[in-house]
Amino acid sequence: MADFFSDDSRSNVTEFSVSELSGSIKRTVENAFxxxxxxxxxxxxxxPHSSGHAYFSLKDDxxxxxxxxxxxxxxxxxxxxEEGMEVIATGRITTFPGSSKYQIVIETMEPAGAGALMALIEERKRKLGAEGLFDPGRKRPLPFMPNVIGVVTSPTGAVIRDILHRITDRFPVHVIVWPVKVQGEGSGEEVARAIHxxxxxQPGGAIGRPDxxxxxxxxxxxxxxxxxxDESVVRAAxxxxxxxxxxxxxxxDWTLIDLAADMRAPTPTGAAEMAVPVRAELEAQLANLSARLAGASSRQMELRRQNVRALARALPSLDQLLALPRRRFDEAAGGLGRSLEFNTVSKRGAFERAASRLSPDILARRLSDWRNRVSERATLAERIVERLIDRQRARLDRFDATLSAVPGRLTAQTGRARDRLETxxxxxxxxVVNDLRRLRSGLSAHERMLQSLSYKNxxxxxxxxxxxxxxxPVSRGAMxxxxxxxxxxxxxxxVSAVTGEGVAPPPPADGSASQTRSASAKPRPKTAKPGKQAPAPPAPVQGDLF
Structure with missing residues (x-):
């Protein structure tokens, strides 16, 4: 054991935990950067993430x-x-102790110069152009004489005053201004919302829809x-x-909205000139056209009047017009008598020729022929009816045989149905008996449970x-x-009782239940017999009641 803790294993270097070391590195990095x-x-x-934060990386070569x-x-x-955008980010460097990584927390960010913005515009232009937003076939012509004009701009700048002044000079119409920010954070979203x-x-609403x-x-x-x-502005346009x-x-100057719009104006004043015509010029043109119309109408009427006079001189007189029809009428009237006589002679000859062909023998032969033809058809009809009757009689015999076998089958089916019904x-x-037995058993169980839970027990x-x-029920004396x-x-x-005065002393620790039982177990006074007055009940005792 002494050899294990030898002097060679001891050191004066301070020991840190992983959390302490990570925190020290975090503070050092944040103070230095x-x-x-x-x-x-x-x-x-x-x-952006669902939380609203944005996570990405910055890189170079x-x-x-x-x-x-x-x-x-x-x-x-x-x-x-945006992905691939070169930017200059301003912020602070910090570490993430959970994975021993460092990162930059960006506070402000801007594109890296005008070249980066132009590259971003070109990239966005290619993307939106591929979707067909800049297709010339989508552009619509402007109305010649709009009733309402909608303007999306700042309400405090000189632009709106120039537009209103030029519209008033050229052709006064109703102008609706949707105020928006035209520069800075959120201005693109405001312009897109204004267009939408x-x-x-709705046309015909309280505020007229712009044309x-x-x-x-x-x-x-x-x-x-x-x-x-901004992409939202271009899509809205x-x-x-x-x-x-x-x-x-x-x-x-040019922007992407110029490519998506139906018409691009060089200046806001030029946009006002494109939107409305010059009223004075329209009035002069209308007066000129009215004068030309009146002159053309008078010349056309005079020309047609001259044509009518020339045609009237070329027309013949009434006697000349009726001479030829009158002659034809006279000729027809002269030949009418001769035609009637000739027609009468020809009709009489035709009648005589027809009468020569008629005689009683011919009529008798024709009647005999028709009578024989009718007899033959009657005989043929009788034979046809007899064959139909024989055919229907055979069908009835088959039906009779089929119906004769039905009662036996019905009897067998009735027997089987009766057996099934009895089963x-x-x-x-x-x-029904089993259900009644089950319900009676459940009712008995509920009755036993009710009796066991009843306060009367x-x-x-x-x-x-x-x-x-x-x-x-009274649960407390204070009630x-x-x-x-x-x-x-x-x-x-x-039994009935009347409450008295005072409060009973608390029951002793031992024998409280027995006292309560003894108090409540007093014999009930007997009911007086009919015809006899019941004795007065004893005065209530306070200790017995509570």
Whole structure:
């Protein structure tokens, strides 16, 4: 034992537990790297967790570090993380003692320069373009003269004033402004909700549904216009059932909403000019067209009037028109008498020729022929009827033979049915008897249990129940007043009593049950015989009642 604990095995080095060592490393790392900026590419990003936190990694060509963004910081990010995006993250380094790993807790994050933003825009442009959101065939023409115009922009900027001023100058119509943020955190979601909100309006409602939408914002840098490159904004513009004009930035600025919109305006003022025509120009054009229509109508009427006059001069007179028909009528009237005479002669000759072919002998021969033909058909009909009668008689004989065998079969079936009925009757009687026996046994068991649980069995052992005037059991002396009538129920009946004054002393430790039994087991006073007055009951004793 002395050799085991020799001086060679002893050491002055301090011993740490695993938790203490991990905690010391955690504090050292957090104190040394409490605020760092890291540039790297996002890897392994799958969107925010159900808890709202985001977990991924930052990497370059040589190393990799785990990263986490807590839910509070994630909601404040201007640019949401995306897979493969190169960013500059600001935060602090900490360790996770459970697995001996270190990670960066990101507080703010931004793309690594304008080149990264442009690369992100190009990637998003390819993705949404592959889905067909930028297809020119999806774009709809703008209405020529809208009644209501919806504007999605900031209510405090110069953009909305320019749009309203230009619409008022060109063609005053009803304008509905949906106020949104056009820059900063959450502005993209507000613009998308505004577009969906205008599309959700019902035609003919309290607020008129717009005929055309204008999404407008003034000029700015790529970061200022980043909200209009948001995927939710682009999808909302592409899904809009109302024609949409994109007026974001100046002529040289462009965003993804410009590609998804039905029309792109170089400026917000240009969007107002595209949305409505010039009222003065329309009135001048209408007046010009009205004058041209009136001149064309008068010229057309004069031309047709001249044509009618020329046609009237070319028409013949009434005598000339009726001369030829009148002549034909006269010729027909002159030949009508001769035609009637010729027709009468020809009809008489035809009648005489037909009469020469008719004689009584010919009629008699034809009648005889028809009579013979009728006799032959009557004879044939009689033979057909006789054959039908013979055939039906044979069928009736077969049916008679079949029905003769039916009573025997019915008798056999009736016997079998009677046997089955008797068997079912015996089984039913047996089942009823068994059920009655089972129910009688259960009823007896319940009756025995009821008797065993009844309080009257307790009264038979010498106890009593005190009831008040409402026939309710009294469980405490405090529930009774002085001079109150009560009823004492014993096993063999009830007696009445009146409460007295004072409180009975507590029962002794020994023999309390026997005293109670002795008090409750006093003999019940006998009932007076008829015709005799019952003696007065003795005065109640306070100790006997309680």
């Amino acid at each position: 409490d605020h760092v900026r890291v540039r790297g590419e996002i890897s392994g990003y799958r969107g 040589k190393a990799r570090i785990d990263a986490v963004i807590w839910r509070g910081s994630f909601s404040k990010l201007k640019h949401r993380p 909100g205008f599309n959700a309006m 055309v939408l204008i999404v407008a914002r003034g000029g700015g840098s790529l970061e200022d216009l980043w909200s209009f490159n 592409a899904e809009s059932a109302i024609p949409l004009i994109s007026a974001v930035g100046h002529e040289t 079912f009757g015996r089984r039913a009687d047996s089942a 307790v009264l038979k052992r010498g106890y009593a129940v005190i009831r008040d005037e409402a026939d309710m 009774l007043d002085h001079g109150q009538r009560v009823a004492i129920e014993f096993a063999d009946g009830r």
